[in-house]
Amino acid sequence: MKSPITLLVGLALTFLIASCDSKNESVRPEPDGTPAVVTGAVTPVGISEGTAITANIGPAGGTIQSADERIRITIPAGALATEQTISVQPLSNQCPAGTGQAFRLLPHGQVFGKPVTVTFNYNETDVNGSIPEALRIAYQNDKGIWQYPSAKSLDTTARSVRVESTHFSDWALFQTMYISPGNSFLNPGGNLFLVAFQTPQSEKVGDDFFVPLPSRIPSKHIEKWTLRGGGVLKPNQNQADYHAPSSIPAINPAAVTVFLNETVKIDGVLFKDIRLVCNIFTAPEGLSVQLDGGAWRTYAGGASITGAQNVIQGMDGKESASLLWNGAPTGIFHWTKGIAVAFNLNKGKLIYQHLYGKNLAVSGGSLTVDCSDKAWVVGSFTVQPAGWIDTAPNPLKIGETAVNGVFRVKRVN
Missing domain, CATH: 2.40.128 (Lipocalin)
Incomplete structure (x- = not known):
């Protein structure tokens, strides 16, 4: 709920992720009992949540962003043949493993002569229980299926994720690996059940991938769970039980970390020592x-x-x-x-x-x-x-x- 709730424990309680030798084997965690074909999830369309922002943009190109500056659309010169009214409508996020506000880009189904750039700015809430490298931008097609472009750009300094597209649709940010729940609030003596999830990668559909429903990270890819702070953590493979202390603890919130023990390939780069961190704040209302x-x-x-x-x-x-x-x-x-x-x-x-x-x-x-x-x-x-x-x-x-x-x-x- 840092700055978001992670400010309470400091930047030291966020993830640590280090590059490894490119000769190491690339392993993409898949769920236990993965089906032969991973298909895209179908969900209802999002519900409008706020007032749309509009701008008239023509052949010379231009930029439009949401009122909260979470999403920005950059249309290059030559992408539009005539002037169009472009709108950004805030929506509820219906994407599997979605995080934060989603948006509808209008006119719906608009096709561009040149790729436009869709940029999401993320905050610490968006990476609660996850890592920035696991963030993706997805869109919902006309059949209600979620897909995401294979190519993206991540800027951890500017805290932004960027993709290119030639069409408008409903767009959202989602996590490919995370602990659920990412942030929690408990009364003293309360209990919480934690699970490590992933959205397994599908086969390519053109230049994009399907967004499947999340599944548990296979137990063989979990090295360990750790707890910094008060309470008791009882891990069991890809899940854990947390029991809050009976009184307000000195370290608040507590940080629960999942260490993955396999090398993972993210956007063509090999990583090891991936740590997913969630925070649990213990206090009475x-x-x-x-x-x-x-x-x-x-x-x-x-x-x-x-x-x-x-x-x-x-x-x-x-x-x-x-x-x-x-x-x-x-x-x-x-x-x-x-x-x-x-x-x-x-x-x-x-x-x-x-x-x-x-x-x-x-x-x-x-x-x-x-x-x-x-x-x-x-x-x-x-x-x-x-x-x-x-x-x-x-x-x-x-x-x-x-x-x-x-x-x-x-x-x-």
Whole structure:
């Protein structure tokens, strides 16, 4: 749900993939009991999800992209004989192993005199449980069958995948290898069942491949499963059971990694030591706060995410806790002198905040937020030292403490 949820564990918990000697044998993992012929999956067409973007493009060519800049279509000069109204319509992603928003390119069935370039920009959510090298761009033909071009270009710096096509259709990004689920949120003591999947490669159909339904990566290709963080992992070949710790863990989220033990050929390049990583965030629903290493207390609440001033607020009886930050919904934020990035805990006459001392110095620590999930906002924060004010005595008393926190709350807007 990094930056997306992977920010919480850092870039060190992402995959490691290294090239190997081209003399090594190329092995493409296939599912146990693979049928003789791998056919393309047929699915319903996607449902419209948002307003289409349109542009008039003629023989001179041009570019159009979606409102969220996830997809960009580049039409070269000479691809169109006359001016056309080109549209990009957001869709639900119906592609097997699909990830993120899909799009319908209109006019549907438009054929071009020269190949146009279709570019998808991906984010960390798109590679949850997977790797960028396993991303593909697919289209749905007029029979509802999904296919993907054999040639593509991957730019891990720009985080983009690019293909060429001479026609318009419904287009989507999908993963060819992944752990399911890629990111998860559990209550303390909860359980989760994990499976390592792949979309096996079919025979070529012209210049393209079919997109089959996903199947489990064969057990013989699984070297091991590992766990970094709290909880217990019980692997069994290409699947595993994860049992979350009974309380909020120090390392959150936990990272579960699947190591593949075979050399794999991806786009003509041989790779080894492929690692698929999924993250599991353990916290009760609400905003949970720990003072000076003591017991956790959870405040039920929700999140208002506007992209301008964002607020997470929770209450438990007469007590309340809140987090505020301005700007991007997702990222790492540092406390400020004012309320641009702020923490407040009100326990009646005892108030904790992100400022401390008589001169109200700004506390150390930070706030990490992941809003990549459509329903949930998750993250963690530290306030060290946090200041406290006891308003009961006269004169007031002030002091310092350490605050840790995690949150898993639903959006209210």
